[in-house]
Amino acid sequence: MSQKPRAIHFGAGNIGRGFIAPLLSKSGYHVVFTDVDKGIIDAINEEHSYSVHILDTNADEDNEVEEISYVKGVLSTTDDLIRELAHPKLHIVTTAVGLTVLDKIAPTLARGIAARRAAGARPINIIACENAIGATAQLAEKVRAHLGKEDAAYAAEHVGFANCSVDRIVPPFDPEAHDGASSLDVGVEAFFEWIVERPALKGPVPLDPPVEGMKLADDLAAYNERKLFTLNAGHAITAYLGYLAKYSTVAEAIGDERIAATVRGALHDEAGAALRRKHRFSEEEHGAYIETVLTRFANAAVHDDVVRVGRQPLRKLARGDRLVGPARMCTEYGIPVHHLARGMAAALLYDNAKDEQSVEMCKAIKERGLAPYFAELTGFEEGSEVHGRVLEEYKELEGWKRAQ
Numbered sequence: 573m574s575q576k577p578r579a580i581h582f583g584a585g586n587i588g589r590g591f592i593a594p595l596l597s598k599s600g601y602h603v604v605f606t607d608v609d610k611g612i613i614d615a616i617n618e619e620h621s622y623s624v625h626i627l628d629t630n631a632d633e634d635n636e637v638e639e640i641s642y643v644k645g646v647l648s649t650t651d652d653l654i655r656e657l658a659h660p661k662l663h664i665v666t667t668a669v670g671l672t673v674l675d676k677i678a679p680t681l682a683r684g685i686a687a688r689r690a691a692g693a694r695p696i697n698i699i700a701c702e703n704a705i706g707a708t709a710q711l712a713e714k715v716r717a718h719l720g721k722e723d724a725a726y727a728a729e730h731v732g733f734a735n736c737s738v739d740r741i742v743p744p745f746d747p748e749a750h751d752g753a754s755s756l757d758v759g760v761e762a763f764f765e766w767i768v769e770r771p772a773l774k775g776p777v778p779l780d781p782p783v784e785g786m787k788l789a790d791d792l793a794a795y796n797e798r799k800l801f802t803l804n805a806g807h808a809i810t811a812y813l814g815y816l817a818k819y820s821t822v823a824e825a826i827g828d829e830r831i832a833a834t835v836r837g838a839l840h841d842e843a844g845a846a847l848r849r850k851h852r853f854s855e856e857e858h859g860a861y862i863e864t865v866l867t868r869f870a871n872a873a874v875h876d877d878v879v880r881v882g883r884q885p886l887r888k889l890a891r892g893d894r895l896v897g898p899a900r901m902c903t904e905y906g907i908p909v910h911h912l913a914r915g916m917a918a919a920l921l922y923d924n925a926k927d928e929q930s931v932e933m934c935k936a937i938k939e940r941g942l943a944p945y946f947a948e949l950t951g952f953e954e955g956s957e958v959h960g961r962v963l964e965e966y967k968e969l970e971g972w973k974r975a976q
């Protein structure tokens with residue numbers, strides 16, 4: 573049996589296989605994937621390895637391929653997972669399942685924590701790598717709701733719940749477009765950033781062994797907001813405007829000057845101005861961060877569909893999320909929002925019959941009326957400046973929709 577320290581990763585999807593597991597594996601952890609998808613778990617247990625293709629516009633072919641080996645899979649619906657969670661060599665648990673799925677994995681994590689207490693096992697750290705402010709804190713609350721008093725006391729001492737900011741663009745990968753690639757392979761951009769909340773970690777800090785590529789920060793909130801309100805805000809605006817203009821990919825959409833101008837304005841003059849005020853990022857540093865983000869969007873080698881980036885518009889229009897979050901921050905600092913308003917309007921126009929939240933949103937707008945629905949969703953009251961501007965932009969963008 574392997575004596576390597578172990579890591580369990582929930583969600584063997586794009587970011588799990590393409591980012592988190594590779595860092596853990598390269599740092600000396602034996603990675604155990606867990607997923608509800610039996611097909612992925614079976615494939616992992618047949619192959620025990622896969623390749624990560626680093627994709628860059630400037631290369632004719634994949635410019636680098638990393639081999640990830642010695643991985644295994646466990647179906648998340650079986651008791652095998654509880655045994656894995658109680659393993660004496662387990663150091664770290666990560667998730668990348670989607671924010672709305674945290675509810676579903678919380679009871680399993682609670683059972684795993686109870687089993688660790690019964691076994692007197694070593695401390696572990698749990699890190700939810702989902703796109704949201706405080707995703708791990710949200711998970712911790714859901715897990716605690718399933719713990720008895722003694723298990724909760726054990727968890728408070730032995731289980732670290734650390735928030736993080738996680739950044740790497742990893743869309744679905746087409747193995748047929750790459751010679752010799754397997755169904756488990758993933759295609760990723762070269763850029764990555766994983767920043768973890770240091771004060772929340774239990775046991776040795778940095779982790780032992782340290783995770784190569786994992787940065788630790790005392791003030792995670794600043795990095796979390798910087799990423800969500802820049803990369804994800806710009807990504808969402810590009811995707812929703814791109815969808816309206818009938819582009820398939822983010823790279824195509826950001827190549828349209830009308831869309832690029834809105835994204836630039838939203839990131840530099842609005843979200844960026846508010847983030848700089850709140851977190852004291854310098855203009856030079858934050859400007860460079862935004863420009864890197866825009867270059868990443870234009871990377872056509874990472875074939876990223878606007879429908880992936882626009883998925884679940886109601887989650888993206890939630891009050892603390894990537895569109896309304898920076899718009900609220902702007903209003904706190906008296907910064908007018910024109911471009912973000914256009915982005916929110918484009919999100920409200922996202923009409924995709926294959927996306928459940930889009931269907932729900934379009935139905936609600938039709939039945940309840942845009943003005944009251946938007947106010948209820950976002951907290952921007954009817955009659956407020958932002959509310960009025962979003963309604964105006966919505967009308968104008970309906971013209972884009974009709975023009976197609």
Ligand SMILES: NC(=O)c1ccc[n+]([C@@H]2O[C@H](COP(=O)([O-])OP(=O)(O)OC[C@H]3O[C@@H](n4cnc5c(N)ncnc54)[C@H](O)[C@@H]3O)[C@@H](O)[C@H]2O)c1
Binds near residue numbers: 742
């Ligand atoms: N792909 C990216 O570019 C990227 C980058 C940063 C963060 N994220 C975040 O990572 C998370 C995952 O995104 P993704 O793109 O990898 O999605 P994905 O759909 O490729 O992967 C999610 C995986 O979770 C699995 N899953 C669903 N329910 C589960 C459950 N109950 N138990 C165990 N596994 C379950 C799915 O089967 C799937 O394999 C999201 O929160 C996303 O916002 C994604």
Ligand SMILES: O=P(O)(O)OC[C@@H](O)[C@@H](O)[C@H](O)[C@H](O)CO
Binds near residue numbers: 803
């Ligand atoms: O994963 P979502 O749905 O929250 O957001 C879609 C994309 O913006 C996102 O997955 C980015 O690719 C990622 O956040 C890059 O780090």
